[in-house]
Amino acid sequence: MLRRSLLLFLGVAACKDGSGPTLRPCTAAGFPVSLAVGQYVAIDPVPDSGCTVFPANGALDAEYVVVSQLATGEPGKTSSFRLTGDTILPAVLSAALAAPARADEMLSPAEQFHAFLRHGDETRWRELVPAGGRAFRSGPLLGPAGPPPTYGSTRQFKVCSRLNCSQFATVTATALAVKSKVAIFVDNDAPPGGLDATQLDALADLFDTRLYATDTAAFGVESDIDANSVVLVLMTPVVNRLVTAAECQQSGFVAGFFYGADLEPTFINSNAGEVFYSLVADPGGTLSCSHSTTSVQRIVPVTFIHEFQHMISYNQHVLLRGGDGEVLWLNEGFSHYAEELGGRSFLPADPTTFSRFTIGDLFNAYQYLDSTDKHFLLPTAGIGSLAERGAAWLFVRYIVDRYSGGTTVTQWNAFTRQLLQTTATGADNVAAVTGQPFETVVTQWALANWVSDLPGFAAPAELKYDSWPFRTTYASLNAQDPTNFPKPYPLTPTQSAGRGVNLSGTLRAGSGVYHRTLQAPNDAGFTLLFAAGDRGPFSTLVLGPGSGPLDPTLVPRLSVIRIK
DSSP: OEEOOOOOOOOOOOBTTSOSOOOOOOOTTSEEOOOOTTOEEEEOSTTTTTEEEEOOOOSSOEEEEEEEEEOOSSTTOEEEEEEEEESSSOOOOOOOEEOOOOOSOOOOHHHHHHHHHHHHHHTTTSSOOOTTSOSBOSSOOSSOOOSOOOTTOEEEEEEEOSTTSOOEEEEEEEEEEEOSSEEEEEETTOOSSOOOHHHHHHHHHHIIIIIHHHHHHHHOOOOOTTSSSSEEEEEOHHHHTTSOHHHHHHHOEEOEEEOGGGGOTTBTTOOSSOEEEEOOOBTTOSSSSOBOHHHHHHHHHHHHHHHHHHHHHHIIIIITTOOOOOOHHHHHHHHHHHHHHHHHTTTTTOHHHHHHHHHHHHHHHHHHHTTGGGOOSSOOTTOOOHHHHHHHHHHHHHHHHHHSSSSSHHHHHHHHHHHHSSSOOHHHHHHHHHSSOHHHHHHHHHHHHHHTTOTTOOOOGGGOOSSOOHHHHHHHHHHHOTTTOOSSSSOOOEEEEGGGOEEEEEEETTOEEEEEEEEOTTOOOEEEEEEOOEEOGGGOEEOOTTOOOOOGGGOEEEEEEEOO
């Protein structure tokens, strides 16, 4: 899992040559939008050729927020789009070229590693065979089942030593802290200056008494395929060396990980047990960039509770119920939500540690909200940027708030266990547990990101986060650290009069593009055309009146809420 150090905080497309389907100009026969303040609607653009009609305004200013969105539950889907307005007929647009559609953004080495691991879990490692090696062992299992380790005992581990797990290192490690649920092994080749006996014991106690309990209460139990009753934590220099010092300084490092193939004993490099791998303290920077004992004590617990959720998820979906692993985007959302729960377990006594556990989620979510047009909620399998993980955390946080039936951690946990203890995955999982079509949940979530605690606006209950006052939180972070949080609130829609709306670009699965549509007092009505943009040579986007309808299989939706 990639970690960053941050400040604490307070409280279907037509052809360019016209050979594809085209849309007629919008008229008064389009879908009528008639909303009182606080009301909203998610409009399917297909039946009315993408046209919506907004009425003339009365004596006061009016404002609508519109969100162009793909509400598909299938990861990685994209579509070009245009949203244009006028009084009666669409504005005549001169042909223009927009930026090419964004390819999946380049991930840092550490992020690529994390995506590789979770994609392996999702497919139960069927597609990911280490280069040059057999997928499954033919001999006896490594590490036979037995009693819990004892203090001072040693054993060997196979550890992924390349970011694509094409190579494994064999290390010998000693158990230096043993508790009822967790045992910490330290690689015998760890550099000097690492955690001492007291620090290791405190770390093991934190894992055992607080973080283990938090994750299992929220998601269910882990497996115990080695029958030793404990989760093994291996602190090893192999993790440090997964990135170079230069890569570490430029784009971050791997703080720790869970390798799902460890729970598949026949896999050739499986340790046939529940193992969380962690970096070691290296104050001198002999392995990669330096990591002090203090930084390890602060970073590793957050990483543990994140990766332990992945371990539990693999057991619940795959081992216990024989299904595939949870899809990447939702699996990540749960693990980032686990970080938040870990932080909340320290409240109200220790807000500093709460901040340490949750600041990464808030930073990632900021990156998403700051540029929703550039990111997915449901990224392509194997891909997920930090911003997209922020989107996934926000989505999980929203559905817990809206569908758990309460505001206590106990009520939240009862809800999230349903999402883990099932063979359903992804959008199907969300729909089954919430009782709502995924398209309904995801369009309401998108609106909630703007109106949940919008000043001077009474948001409908289903469009609110109950657990976070995000505008207050981000305003605080902006005041403390404007470099990392340059806006008081990251989501800043473009705005124009209704007839002046002229947006274009690419929509990405689950995510949306926001715009504030303003009407002056006594202003005439207007229309909005929501359609697919044409594709010209070299995949550039050609914006012209011959654009075709949006592909209905992508579940396009234009969500509208009246603010005033």
